[in-house]
Amino acid sequence: xxxxxxxxxxxxxxxxxxxxxxxxxxxxxxxxxxxxxxxxxxxxxxxxxxxxxxxxxxxxxxxxxxxxxxxxxxxxxxxxxxxxxxxxxxxxxxxxxxxxxxxxxxxxxxxxxxxxxxxxxxxxxxxxxxxxxxxxxxxxxxxxxxxxxxxxxxxxxxxxxxxxxxxxxxxxxxxxxxxxxxxxxxxxxxxxxxxxxxxxxxxxxxxxxxxxxxxxxxxxxxxxxxxxxxxxxxxxxxxxxxxxxxxxxxxxxxxxxxxxxxxxxxxxxxxxxxxxxxx
Amino acid sequence: xxxxxxxxxxxxxxxxxxxxxxxxxxxxxxxxxxxxxxxxxxxxxxxxxxxxxxxxxxxxxxxxxxxxxxxxxxxxxxxxxxxxxxxxxxxxxxxxxxxxxxxxxxxxxxxxxxxxxxxxxxxxxxxxxxxxxxxxxxxxxxxxxxxxxxxxxxxxxxxxxxxxxxxxxxxxxxxxxxxxxxxxxxxxxxxxxxxxxxxxxxxxxxxxxxxxxxxxxxxxxxxxxxxxxxxxxxxxxxxxxxxxxxxxxxxxxxxxxxxxxxxxx
Numbered sequence: 001x002x003x004x005x006x007x008x009x010x011x012x013x014x015x016x017x018x019x020x021x022x023x024x025x026x027x028x029x030x031x032x033x034x035x036x037x038x039x040x041x042x043x044x045x046x047x048x049x050x051x052x053x054x055x056x057x058x059x060x061x062x063x064x065x066x067x068x069x070x071x072x073x074x075x076x077x078x079x080x081x082x083x084x085x086x087x088x089x090x091x092x093x094x095x096x097x098x099x100x101x102x103x104x105x106x107x108x109x110x111x112x113x114x115x116x117x118x119x120x121x122x123x124x125x126x127x128x129x130x131x132x133x134x135x136x137x138x139x140x141x142x143x144x145x146x147x148x149x150x151x152x153x154x155x156x157x158x159x160x161x162x163x164x165x166x167x168x169x170x171x172x173x174x175x176x177x178x179x180x181x182x183x184x185x186x187x188x189x190x191x192x193x194x195x196x197x198x199x200x201x202x203x204x205x206x207x208x209x210x211x212x213x214x215x216x217x218x219x220x221x222x223x224x225x226x227x228x229x230x231x232x233x234x235x236x237x238x239x240x241x242x243x244x245x246x247x248x249x250x251x252x253x254x255x256x257x258x259x260x261x262x263x264x265x266x267x268x269x270x271x272x273x274x275x276x277x278x279x
Numbered sequence: 280x281x282x283x284x285x286x287x288x289x290x291x292x293x294x295x296x297x298x299x300x301x302x303x304x305x306x307x308x309x310x311x312x313x314x315x316x317x318x319x320x321x322x323x324x325x326x327x328x329x330x331x332x333x334x335x336x337x338x339x340x341x342x343x344x345x346x347x348x349x350x351x352x353x354x355x356x357x358x359x360x361x362x363x364x365x366x367x368x369x370x371x372x373x374x375x376x377x378x379x380x381x382x383x384x385x386x387x388x389x390x391x392x393x394x395x396x397x398x399x400x401x402x403x404x405x406x407x408x409x410x411x412x413x414x415x416x417x418x419x420x421x422x423x424x425x426x427x428x429x430x431x432x433x434x435x436x437x438x439x440x441x442x443x444x445x446x447x448x449x450x451x452x453x454x455x456x457x458x459x460x461x462x463x464x465x466x467x468x469x470x471x472x473x474x475x476x477x478x479x480x481x482x483x484x485x486x487x488x489x490x491x492x493x494x495x496x497x498x499x500x501x502x503x504x505x506x507x508x509x510x511x512x513x514x515x516x517x518x519x520x521x522x523x524x525x526x527x528x529x530x531x532x533x534x535x536x537x538x539x540x541x542x543x544x
Contacts, residue, residue, distance in 0.1 A: 056504060077506065092494045093501035095502055097413050105505060109506040109508065111513060111514045112514055114516065157506070
């Protein structure tokens with residue numbers, strides 16, 4: 001049994017008293033070294049969860065326990081050391097005037113000695129494949145490259161949880177692939193929990209567990225394969241169903257039996273070409 | 280477009296002058312500006328000129344490039360020269376031109392003052408030519424450090440400067456994007472009377488400001504998420520270090536100053 005790292009206990013949140021609840025009585029757990037995806041339509045409360053985990057917002061009701069500590073004004077600086085976060089807009093989270101200055105920013109805030117910073121800059125930029133760009137200015141980088149730098153910057157302080165809050169939403173397909181590849185490498189290389197927040201079902205396939213959010217509530221919690229099987233329901237709460245899942249559905253309707261719910265083209269292909277030998 | 284994004288007039292290079300500690304450069308230039316006003320003999324001017332020109336030579340920045348940077352100032356130098364030529368009435372009359380008597384003293388005075396001007400501007404421009412804006416920011420933060428005692432927000436000022444430097448290219452790219460978007464909607468930035476053209480800037484500025492504020496808000500949140508809590512207990516990656524070469528430069532400059540004071544009338 002893995003240890004709980006983050007725990008939400010009956011958490012409710014709203015931005016002000018007049019406004020409706022953004023999160024309604026949410027309870028869930030995230031374990032050490034787990035990859036969890038949180039998915040939901042715009043306004044489903046998924047980004048609010050990320051900000052609550054980092055102490056950028058505080059819940060009105062319920063409590064959030066991270067690594068045995070309750071999130072409040074006194075503990076946020078400890079918690080922010082454990083919980084690293086990458087945001088949506090690649091430009092608006094790049095603080096340094098060059099790549100290495102940006103990676104150093106988080107470490108400078110924590111008073112790391114210079115020699116340690118130099119070592120960690122090298123190590124983390126290599127992990128995201130950006131070591132050649134150490135002295136490059138941000139406006140000469142693509143969106144995907146900037147997001148990779150942002151990931152390196154967060155990893156530099158060795159957090160125990162990495163949250164990607166729609167980190168691929170503003171990127172082109174190429175940048176998106178870049179980030180997803182980087183993220184899965186990082187997940188293997190570093191021992192950390194990974195929380196990817198997205199509205200794109202395609203990005204949840206690598207996760208171990210998926211939380212589906214709808215209107216501030218946890219709508220479902222399951223493995224990606226189980227989620228993919230619920231196409232109609234997903235469409236009802238405003239999520240785009242991936243092409244592979246739609247195709248699988250059509251094939252099934254046409255009388256072709258596909259046993260396992262395929263997550264990507266390769267798996268579907270595997271199923272199809274072995275079809276004859278099975279029947 | 281990328282060439283227009285170079286901030287200031289920094290010329291990349293790897294000369295001794297480029298590698299000097301920015302604090303050394305600022306200090307020497309600051310005192311040089313004072314010393315120039317003390318020079319009043321041929322020899323003292325010569326010393327300062329040799330000092331300035333040697334520095335220029337060491338930077339390996341093409342002279343032509345530096346002179347181009349001084350273009351707006353040439354007018355001022357020439358103007359000063361002519362003014363002195365006309366106004367000063369010392370020494371013997373050398374010749375007569377356009378109804379003015381030109382005195383020998385005036386010629387000398389004109390040369391001296393123009394030279395002073397030229398040296399001042401040449402040396403101060405060397406700072407921005409050989410130092411990146413971020414190095415200057417670091418140096419200012421370090422040199423203003425004592426002001427912290429009277430609660431002057433030194434760290435905040437430096438952070439503001441470095442974030443501005445970071446966002447200048449981003450906002451310039453954005454301005455270009457918005458102006459294209461507005462042009463495609465029929466806003467005319469280039470023709471028409473001045474009043475109309477100024478009016479056309481409004482649909483450019485409003486979205487730019489809106490987005491700048493949004494950026495600021497997101498940036499603040501990202502900085503906080505990465506543990507920023509003000510200047511207390513922060514360490515720095517970019518390190519300023521006084522090397523032997525800096526000390527050598529200080530000594531050389533002190534020597535030049537000594538010569539100026541020794542040779543002045």
